[in-house]
Amino acid sequence: MQIIEKIKTNTLLSNPTEIQKICLEKLQSNPLPNLKSELWRLSNKSKFLKFLDFSLNGSCTNFEFPYQNNSQNIIRLIIGENSQININGENYSINQLNNEELIAYIKQNVSSFDQNENWSDLLNLCLSFEQNILGLRIKGKKIPPLEILSHATHNSINAKTLILIIEKNCNLDLLQINLGTENSSLSQSTYFCLEANSSVNHGMVAYGENKSNLLNSLNVIQKQNSEYNLGSLHFKFNYARFEIRIKQSLGNAKTNIKGMQITKNDEQIATYTKIEFNGPNGFLDQINKSLADDKSHAIFEGSIIVPKIAQKTDASQLSRNLLLSNHAQIDTKPQLEIIADDVKCKHGATISQLNEEELFYMRSRGLTLAEASKLQLGSFFKEIISFIPVPKGRWDLLNKLLKQD
Amino acid sequence: MKDVVKEPYKYGFVTDIETEKISKGLNEDIIRLISSKKEEPEYLLNFRLNAFKKWQQMKEPNWAELGYDEINYQDIIYYSAPKQKEKISSLDQVDPKLLETFDKLGIPLTEQKKLTNVAVDAVFDSVSIATTFREELAEHGVIFCSISEAVKNHSDLIEKYLGSVVPATDNYFAALNSAVFSDGSFVYIPKGVTCPMDLSSYFRINSGDSGQFERTLIIAEESSSVSYLEGCTAPMFDTNTLHAAVVELIALDDASIKYSTVQNWYAGNEEGIGGIFNFVTKRGKCLGNRSKISWSQVETGSAITWKYPSCLLLGEESIGEFYSVALTNNLQQADTGTKMIHIGPKTKSTIVSKGISAGKSKNSYRGLVKMGTKAIGAKNYSQCDSMLIGDQASANTFPYITSQQQNSEIEHEASTCRISEDQLFYLQSRGIEFEEAVSMMVSGFCRDVFNQLPMEFAAEADKLLALKLEGSVG
Numbered sequence: 081m082q083i084i085e086k087i088k089t090n091t092l093l094s095n096p097t098e099i100q101k102i103c104l105e106k107l108q109s110n111p112l113p114n115l116k117s118e119l120w121r122l123s124n125k126s127k128f129l130k131f132l133d134f135s136l137n138g139s140c141t142n143f144e145f146p147y148q149n150n151s152q153n154i155i156r157l158i159i160g161e162n163s164q165i166n167i168n169g170e171n172y173s174i175n176q177l178n179n180e181e182l183i184a185y186i187k188q189n190v191s192s193f194d195q196n197e198n199w200s201d202l203l204n205l206c207l208s209f210e211q212n213i214l215g216l217r218i219k220g221k222k223i224p225p226l227e228i229l230s231h232a233t234h235n236s237i238n239a240k241t242l243i244l245i246i247e248k249n250c251n252l253d254l255l256q257i258n259l260g261t262e263n264s265s266l267s268q269s270t271y272f273c274l275e276a277n278s279s280v281n282h283g284m285v286a287y288g289e290n291k292s293n294l295l296n297s298l299n300v301i302q303k304q305n306s307e308y309n310l311g312s313l314h315f316k317f318n319y320a321r322f323e324i325r326i327k328q329s330l331g332n333a334k335t336n337i338k339g340m341q342i343t344k345n346d347e348q349i350a351t352y353t354k355i356e357f358n359g360p361n362g363f364l365d366q367i368n369k370s371l372a373d374d375k376s377h378a379i380f381e382g383s384i385i386v387p388k389i390a391q392k393t394d395a396s397q398l399s400r401n402l403l404l405s406n407h408a409q410i411d412t413k414p415q416l417e418i419i420a421d422d423v424k425c426k427h428g429a430t431i432s433q434l435n436e437e438e439l440f441y442m443r444s445r446g447l448t449l450a451e452a453s454k455l456q457l458g459s460f461f462k463e464i465i466s467f468i469p470v471p472k473g474r475w476d477l478l479n480k481l482l483k484q485d
Numbered sequence: 486m487k488d489v490v491k492e493p494y495k496y497g498f499v500t501d502i503e504t505e506k507i508s509k510g511l512n513e514d515i516i517r518l519i520s521s522k523k524e525e526p527e528y529l530l531n532f533r534l535n536a537f538k539k540w541q542q543m544k545e546p547n548w549a550e551l552g553y554d555e556i557n558y559q560d561i562i563y564y565s566a567p568k569q570k571e572k573i574s575s576l577d578q579v580d581p582k583l584l585e586t587f588d589k590l591g592i593p594l595t596e597q598k599k600l601t602n603v604a605v606d607a608v609f610d611s612v613s614i615a616t617t618f619r620e621e622l623a624e625h626g627v628i629f630c631s632i633s634e635a636v637k638n639h640s641d642l643i644e645k646y647l648g649s650v651v652p653a654t655d656n657y658f659a660a661l662n663s664a665v666f667s668d669g670s671f672v673y674i675p676k677g678v679t680c681p682m683d684l685s686s687y688f689r690i691n692s693g694d695s696g697q698f699e700r701t702l703i704i705a706e707e708s709s710s711v712s713y714l715e716g717c718t719a720p721m722f723d724t725n726t727l728h729a730a731v732v733e734l735i736a737l738d739d740a741s742i743k744y745s746t747v748q749n750w751y752a753g754n755e756e757g758i759g760g761i762f763n764f765v766t767k768r769g770k771c772l773g774n775r776s777k778i779s780w781s782q783v784e785t786g787s788a789i790t791w792k793y794p795s796c797l798l799l800g801e802e803s804i805g806e807f808y809s810v811a812l813t814n815n816l817q818q819a820d821t822g823t824k825m826i827h828i829g830p831k832t833k834s835t836i837v838s839k840g841i842s843a844g845k846s847k848n849s850y851r852g853l854v855k856m857g858t859k860a861i862g863a864k865n866y867s868q869c870d871s872m873l874i875g876d877q878a879s880a881n882t883f884p885y886i887t888s889q890q891q892n893s894e895i896e897h898e899a900s901t902c903r904i905s906e907d908q909l910f911y912l913q914s915r916g917i918e919f920e921e922a923v924s925m926m927v928s929g930f931c932r933d934v935f936n937q938l939p940m941e942f943a944a945e946a947d948k949l950l951a952l953k954l955e956g957s958v959g
Contacts, residue, residue: 118548388876388877391876401888403888403890403891403893404891405891406858406889406890406891407858407889408889408891409887409888409889410886410887410888411885411886411887411888412886412887413883413884413885413886414882414884414897414899415881415882415883415884416871416880416881416882416899416901417879417881417882418871418873418879418880418881418901419876419877419878419879419880420873420876421873421874421875421876421878421903422876422903423873423901423903424901424902425900425901426898426899426900426901427882427897427898427899428896428897428898428899429884429886429895429896429897429898430894430895430896430897431856431886431888431893431894431895432893432894432895433891433892
């Protein structure tokens with residue numbers, strides 16, 4: 081809670097930047113979200129307060145990527161490493177946004193933020209120091225895959241902000257990695273603006289260590305004819321919350337989301353998504369998978385909002401959940417809010433355990449129970465992992481997940 | 486299309502009958518007055534006062550997707566009854582005007598209409614007017630009477646079960662009802678008895694400034710079964726009338742209760758003026774093993790509907806069902822759904838909900854499915870479909886799903902559609918008129934639910950929907 085106390089008494093920062101000032105002002109009178117509101121009611125209160133119980137750390141420790149870069153063909157960036165980024169290739173360019181552009185963009189976003197709904201973003205911007213805000217403008221085609229990493233440091237709360245403006249007709253593959261370390265809190269906010277006709281394959285992989293916490297927020301604005309594909313994976317966090325807000329600002333855009341969260345021990349991982357269609361002919365295909373074991377708690381709340389203007393929207397949302405222990409809990413709430421009449425919207429949700437008949441089939445062919453369960457889990461995971469773009473191979477995610485068992 | 490003559494709300498007449506009303510407002514004295522008028526025993530008065538105390542501390546819920554003007558609870562008459570000199574023993578003594586009213590509503594109250602074989606309890610404003618077929622039911626040991634009579638004659642049952650499913654402090658409107666409830670129906674089916682006929686109660690709000698707060702209690706003993714029907718209408722007033730009812734069902738071992746509602750309260754006019762505010766708490770407790778409670782409802786009326794008929798599945802292998810059609814038109818708002826709380830092992834529940842929104846209305850499904858830690862082998866299947874007619878109406882779906890038991894299965898699906906041009910064209914090209922084609926398709930959309938209704942209700946419901954939608958497509 082020390083962070084909240086400091087926000088209240090306005091002693092958090094000795095020399096706040098313009099952005100920090102604006103966000104602090106929004107939070108000052110009411111520094112906590114309404115924990116009884118729909119968006120927060122399932123959050124474990126003590127875990128959430130633990131998240132805030134670290135001292136703020138803005139300095140950048142040197143960080144080694146967890147694996148070697150043996151390909152020249154990947155561009156790697158670590159948020160917080162202070163170097164001017166200007167990469168110009170044959171058909172593309174990646175440039176860091178200058179300070180004015182950055183401030184203008186953030187200000188524009190913040191102006192529409194609601195204290196409760198965008199609390200994670202407001203907190204992030206309060207805590208994020210200048211060097212921890214990375215803004216990029218990306219143009220062109222045949223861009224080498226990008227890897228962007230955020231990481232936390234021991235015994236502290238860290239805030240990292242990423243802003244990406246994807247110019248018209250640009251295609252990009254991006255893997256974003258959020259790493260927690262022991263006893264740490266990481267607040268990560270990401271802003272995407274996809275201009276017309278652009279397409280992004282976005283991978284979001286987040287995993288922690290013992291007692292690491294994560295507040296991960298993703299805001300995407302899609303202009304017409306853009307395509308946004310997101311594959312996300314969250315695991316090994318004591319407390320993690322992933323908020324996705326996607327707005328198809330003029331409709332006519334395509335969104336595919338495949339997300340997964342895995343909870344063990346007494347972890348709590350939650351995914352909240354809000355997809356808004358602000359124009360006609362939008363498309364959404366979303367699947368979210370949760371797996372809860374031991375005494376853990378997995379949460380998914382997804383809402384799809386189709387106003388009157390969004391005729392001919394085609395949206396589907398599926399929540400598939402595996403509950404593997406008697407002490408674990410799964411909550412899911414796929415939600416539709418529709419006003420337009422000429423739309424196709426559907427959602428579905430299932431909660432079950434591993435399929436017994438399938439297990440029996442495999443065992444009758446000589447597999448042990450452990451092998452058979454592993455095979456079944458593998459197929460459950462694979463649908464999501466195969467959706468995470470290019471550099472995924474190196475992370476060997478599937479093995480990492482299965483080895484956990 | 487818009488020119489099609491709209492049939493007005495045909496139950497909108499007011500019966501001019503002398504009524505006994507108490508003064509407006511709500512306080513302890515009023516509650517004592519209601520209680521004394523009904524000559525209630527001490528425990529019931531305490532039950533009321535206790536509920537009232539709790540109610541004063543509670544806040545009106547605002548989480549539902551409903552918008553309405555604040556209700557002034559002090560501007561409501563909490564007791565209104567047609568003046569009658571003495572207790573009636575036969576229908577001949579009932580005021581003919583009252584009988585006429587129920588005749589107009591098509592309710593078979595008089596014994597000549599015996600052929601329909603439905604026993605009816607008619608509730609007019611705050612008081613139960615008449616209950617038919619009593620003797621025949623009594624032969625089988627079935628008790629079917631008004632709550633006030635039950636309080637006098639079957640006090641032990643009332644004391645034991647009243648408030649055992651919906652506690653007085655359950656929610657804001659249940660607390661209000663517990664404090665001021667005036668009448669309602671009481672049903673007791675003894676062990677091993679299958680109720681020989683459908684039971685039915687008919688609720689009628691007649692005066693514009695009195696609220697209606699009825700309470701229904703149905704107890705099905707071991708291995709018994711009963712089917713209960715409920716119908717509601719009200720006259721047209723340009724003020725909003727409050728209706729806050731509580732229904733409690735209790736099913737013991739192997740018992741089954743089927744509760745069907747056709748709710749057609751006055752919905753207000755096209756500009757949304759007037760209409761009933763319908764805040765109802767309905768809950769069934771499957772206490773016994775292999776017991777079953779089935780809710781089916783057709784909700785077409787009321788300006789505001791706030792209603793979640795629920796099942797507490799405690800007994801092993803008990804079953805809960807919920808079949809619902811909710812139709813909203815013009816400026817009606819409905820936030821309705823169900824709760825299936827699985828507590829016992831091998832419990833099963835099925836939810837089928839069909840929402841139709843037309844005009845500028847708002848129709849939300851809100852449902853909770855919860856598997857408790859002991860619900861081993863429990864299963865739930867839910868299906869919620871919405872149909873949108875016109876681009877001004879909204880349809881929302883809020884399913885809350887929680888599971889704490891790995892050996893349970895939950896399946897939920899929802900879809901949204903509209904009446905497709907292709908289908909309309911097909912029907913029209915075969916000589917079926919536009920309006921009829923629409924009504925055929927709506928009826929097809931609701932078929933799964935109508936199949937669950939008792940026959941005479943199903944036919945009525947079909948007609949009701951067609952009537953309500955007239956002129957809204959085009």
